[in-house]
Amino acid sequence: MSANNLQLTDDGRLRHLLTLDGLPARILTQILDTAESFLGVSEAERDVKKVPLLRGKAIFNIFFENSTRTRTTFEIAAKRLSADVVNLNINASSQSKGETLLDTIANLSAMQADMFIVRHAAAGAGHLIARHVAPHIHIVNAGDGRCSHPTQGLLDMFTLRHYKGPFHNLRVAIVGDVLHSRVARSQIHALTTLGCPEVRVVAPKTLLPRDVENLGVHVFHKMSEGIKDVDAVLMLRLQNERMRGARLPSAGEYYKHWGLTPDKLKLAKPDAIVMHPGPMNRGVEIDSAVADGMQSVILSQVTFGIAVRMAVMSILAGN
Amino acid sequence: MPKQLPKPEQLIDLLAEQIKPQLHPDCALVGIHTGGVWIMDALVERLGIVGNPNIPRGVLDIAFYRDDFSRIGLHPETKPSHLPFDVEDRSILLIDDVLFTGRTIRAAMNLLFDYGRPAAIKLAVLVDRGGRELPVCADYVGLKLDLAADEHISLEKNETEGLHFVMKRKP
Numbered sequence: 001m002s003a004n005n006l007q008l009t010d011d012g013r014l015r016h017l018l019t020l021d022g023l024p025a026r027i028l029t030q031i032l033d034t035a036e037s038f039l040g041v042s043e044a045e046r047d048v049k050k051v052p053l054l055r056g057k058a059i060f061n062i063f064f065e066n067s068t069r070t071r072t073t074f075e076i077a078a079k080r081l082s083a084d085v086v087n088l089n090i091n092a093s094s095q096s097k098g099e100t101l102l103d104t105i106a107n108l109s110a111m112q113a114d115m116f117i118v119r120h121a122a123a124g125a126g127h128l129i130a131r132h133v134a135p136h137i138h139i140v141n142a143g144d145g146r147c148s149h150p151t152q153g154l155l156d157m158f159t160l161r162h163y164k165g166p167f168h169n170l171r172v173a174i175v176g177d178v179l180h181s182r183v184a185r186s187q188i189h190a191l192t193t194l195g196c197p198e199v200r201v202v203a204p205k206t207l208l209p210r211d212v213e214n215l216g217v218h219v220f221h222k223m224s225e226g227i228k229d230v231d232a233v234l235m236l237r238l239q240n241e242r243m244r245g246a247r248l249p250s251a252g253e254y255y256k257h258w259g260l261t262p263d264k265l266k267l268a269k270p271d272a273i274v275m276h277p278g279p280m281n282r283g284v285e286i287d288s289a290v291a292d293g294m295q296s297v298i299l300s301q302v303t304f305g306i307a308v309r310m311a312v313m314s315i316l317a318g319n
Numbered sequence: 320m321p322k323q324l325p326k327p328e329q330l331i332d333l334l335a336e337q338i339k340p341q342l343h344p345d346c347a348l349v350g351i352h353t354g355g356v357w358i359m360d361a362l363v364e365r366l367g368i369v370g371n372p373n374i375p376r377g378v379l380d381i382a383f384y385r386d387d388f389s390r391i392g393l394h395p396e397t398k399p400s401h402l403p404f405d406v407e408d409r410s411i412l413l414i415d416d417v418l419f420t421g422r423t424i425r426a427a428m429n430l431l432f433d434y435g436r437p438a439a440i441k442l443a444v445l446v447d448r449g450g451r452e453l454p455v456c457a458d459y460v461g462l463k464l465d466l467a468a469d470e471h472i473s474l475e476k477n478e479t480e481g482l483h484f485v486m487k488r489k490p
Contacts, residue, residue: 051383318392
């Protein structure tokens with residue numbers, strides 16, 4: 001079964017958000033446009049920084065993997081929609097007592113859940129859950145294995161569009177550990193669907209999936225060539241545990257070749273923006289002078305992430 | 320159904336005549352997307368308050384406050400609401416194109432109250448077509464019509480015709 005059979009209703013509306021792979025441009029654009037309207041909900045003029053859209057709905061944040069930013073922004077988003085939010089860190093809970101994933105979900109469904117936000121180390125966990133929940137329950141994938149992190153991909157698209165305008169004019173470089181990155185996969189699917197004409201991936205051979213060209217990207221193995229004249233540099237987090245394997249020599253060596261420094265950033269267009277999904281390894285994939293510099297929009301990504309997640313949750317809950 | 324559709328520009332003139340003598344000097348105008356915003360922009364000229372800093376203007380989109388969300392979901396095209404003034408203690412003139420069930424106005428008032436506690440809210444509509452389902456009534460009305468439940472009048476705007484009404488029959 002393709003992901004879209006699970007994700008979309010018979011009449012083509014979004015039922016679950018599991019992956020951006022294959023999701024039509026009209027749905028991506030609807031989410032981005034709706035998020036524009038949600039940005040205002042937190043503006044200073046409002047006494048009440050929430051809207052009543054999901055009043056009475058129960059949203060369960062179930063995180064089988066650690067996350068601070070993603071879990072928190074989902075929680076804030078749900079609260080700004082007036083939903084009731086329950087956070088569950090399953091590491092420390094029933095799973096350690098041997099309960100299966102589907103049993104956990106069945107129990108939470110019996111507590112009248114309307115939506116599950118799921119992060120799991122196993123690829124396809126969200127798909128599995130989506131196949132087994134009652135029809136009125138919606139699933140949002142908040143990161144599954146190396147596979148997909150659709151709301152991160154969407155907030156990155158929102159940020160890009162906000163600062164750089166329409167996608168059909170953009171040249172974008174995704175830099176770093178593409179191999180292990182669910183963020184990179186979601187970014188690539190979204191960028192190609194939204195009509196970005198030049199998506200580059202810039203990484204050492206050991207950190208690229210073998211068939212990456214099939215995703216419609218241009219591959220660069222040199223930072224100096226890869227980020228030359230781009231409109232945006234999308235940095236990826238280098239996961240520390242990769243360092244211990246044989247894929248990379250050392251953090252210092254990685255920084256020398258792949259870290260985004262002010263000098264390397266000069267090769268991009270002068271008004272290029274720098275993005276990073278966080279958490280950042282300063283001095284490994286990104287220099288502090290860049291992370292905190294004028295071209296960085298990394299903190300805007302966090303703010304926009306709330307509006308994008310509000311859009312996803314309210315579109316799902318209404319479908 | 321009326322034989323001839325009303326002319327919006329004439330109705331805006333009528334509305335402006337009613338509003339002008341009663342316009343609070345420190346009020347704010349708030350148009351409801353999309354028709355209400357068009358009317359607000361046209362009214363500002365008729366009321367002679369273009370650029371008047373004491374009478375700010377705001378726009379509302381009520382999509383996040385609708386009462387039919389659980390039935391029909393989120394409206395596919397939402398627009399940002401923007402009220403660039405302090406709602407607290409201010410007199411507000413709320414402007415919409417067609418008053419029908421009153422549900423849009425209920426939603427708009429809830430939205431306004433999330434920005435603060437206004438001193439007063441008055442409502443101006445171009446057409447009151449009857450068929451109220453909530454206890455809402457307008458303070459200023461361009462034209463009263465008595466339409467059947469399946470008749471729907473809406474305000475539209477394009478380059479050739481400018482503002483114009485469209486009448487449709489739908490159950």
